[in-house]
Amino acid sequence: MVTVLRIGHRIIRDKRITSHVVLVARAFGASRIIIAGEKDPSLISTVEKVIAEWGGFFELKMIPEDDWELFVKQWKKKDKFVIHLSMYGENLYDFEKSVSFKHLKNHSDELSKLLVIVGGKKVPGKVFQLADWNIAIGNQPHSEVSSLAVFLEHLMPDILQKMFEKAGKRIIPSVNGFKKFIKDDDES
Amino acid sequence: MVTVLRIGHRIIRDKRITSHVVLVARAFGASRIIIAGEKDPSLISTVEKVIAEWGGFFELKMIPEDDWELFVKQWKKKDKFVIHLSMYGENLYDFEKSVSFKHLKNHSDELSKLLVIVGGKKVPGKVFQLADWNIAIGNQPHSEVSSLAVFLEHLMPDILQKMFEKAGKRIIPSVNGFKKFIKDDDES
Numbered sequence: 001m002v003t004v005l006r007i008g009h010r011i012i013r014d015k016r017i018t019s020h021v022v023l024v025a026r027a028f029g030a031s032r033i034i035i036a037g038e039k040d041p042s043l044i045s046t047v048e049k050v051i052a053e054w055g056g057f058f059e060l061k062m063i064p065e066d067d068w069e070l071f072v073k074q075w076k077k078k079d080k081f082v083i084h085l086s087m088y089g090e091n092l093y094d095f096e097k098s099v100s101f102k103h104l105k106n107h108s109d110e111l112s113k114l115l116v117i118v119g120g121k122k123v124p125g126k127v128f129q130l131a132d133w134n135i136a137i138g139n140q141p142h143s144e145v146s147s148l149a150v151f152l153e154h155l156m157p158d159i160l161q162k163m164f165e166k167a168g169k170r171i172i173p174s175v176n177g178f179k180k181f182i183k184d185d186d187e188s
Numbered sequence: 189m190v191t192v193l194r195i196g197h198r199i200i201r202d203k204r205i206t207s208h209v210v211l212v213a214r215a216f217g218a219s220r221i222i223i224a225g226e227k228d229p230s231l232i233s234t235v236e237k238v239i240a241e242w243g244g245f246f247e248l249k250m251i252p253e254d255d256w257e258l259f260v261k262q263w264k265k266k267d268k269f270v271i272h273l274s275m276y277g278e279n280l281y282d283f284e285k286s287v288s289f290k291h292l293k294n295h296s297d298e299l300s301k302l303l304v305i306v307g308g309k310k311v312p313g314k315v316f317q318l319a320d321w322n323i324a325i326g327n328q329p330h331s332e333v334s335s336l337a338v339f340l341e342h343l344m345p346d347i348l349q350k351m352f353e354k355a356g357k358r359i360i361p362s363v364n365g366f367k368k369f370i371k372d373d374d375e376s
Binding site for chain 2: 013014016017020023024026027028050054087088089090091092093094134136137138139140141142143145146148149150153158159160161162164170171173174175
């Protein structure tokens with residue numbers, strides 16, 4: 001399963017954006033996120049609450065901001081690889097046509113080797129050098145939240161129908177749009 | 189071209205999330221966003237700066253939060269229709285198979301009739317009733333930023349390669365990932 005690395009987190013400035021990045025990582029099928037930035041207990045409690053309510057396996061780890069580089073270098077030492085998302089690099093639609101992308105898409109067991117990096121407004125230049133692929137989620141400014149979602153959904157195209165195990169409750173999709181829930185107990 | 193309505197904006201609480209929603213709307217091909225919430229001049233200046241630098245046509249309008257309902261009702265009066273994105277309703281992947289979605293996707297001239305609503309954490313229940321379609325961008329909590337991006341990209345699948353006119357500068361996609369720019373003047 002995919003690991004996401006978010007470089008940069010300031011509690012006051014980034015509280016909500018980072019928490020949306022975390023939620024996107026989980027909802028779009030990553031199993032782990034590393035936050036390199038200010039230690040922020042509220043992110044841990046966000047994740048704990050979401051898992052209790054909506055299920056699934058998901059891990060959040062915080063490391064000091066400067067440790068991102070060591071983390072990435074160690075990751076790459078173990079035959080693993082790194083994709084960095086931003087507005088620079090190869091367009092996602094071109095990358096999708098590559099053998100590498102198709103291989104990843106068709107070998108979900110290899111997704112555990114993948115680290116996806118998203119930054120904030122300013123990413124250290126070294127990230128571009130260390131990444132195996134720099135992928136542009138378009139060449140217009142938008143958001144690390146949307147970049148991560150769009151990339152993961154291209155990689156795992158059924159992800160928005162994924163079932164999360166051991167959910168406290170689950171929404172039943174329904175055309176009329178109203179909120180229908182079942183508890184996992186109801187299914188037995 | 190698509191119009192987006194964002195319901196709810198508090199300057200302090202939502203500053204960055206709303207600005208990411210605005211950037212996503214623009215980058216993923218909408219031509220207009222209506223923000224129903226606290227009047228926030230910084231959003232206008234964000235949009236102005238982005239257009240000056242990256243080009244294209246995009247309009248931002250702010251209305252008082254409670255006026256969202258009147259806006260939606262007037263929209264619907266003119267043979268126009270409303271899609272509301274959240275974690276409730278018909279799954280995006282099912283909606284994509286519908287005649288309505290396919291029609292929209294193949295008739296880009298009709299996209300100007302479309303209003304896409306995204307809310308914040310709590311959306312008035314009436315939104316669900318007024319929307320012609322309530323579409324679930326998956327049934328897990330994530331973000332209005334990612335929901336809007338994923339939906340618009342499904343609707344306009346080449347959008348991440350769209351060229352924006354009259355850009356002050358433009359990024360050249362390049363596999364090595366470094367930042368290469370051209371100015372529009374260079375192209376003449």
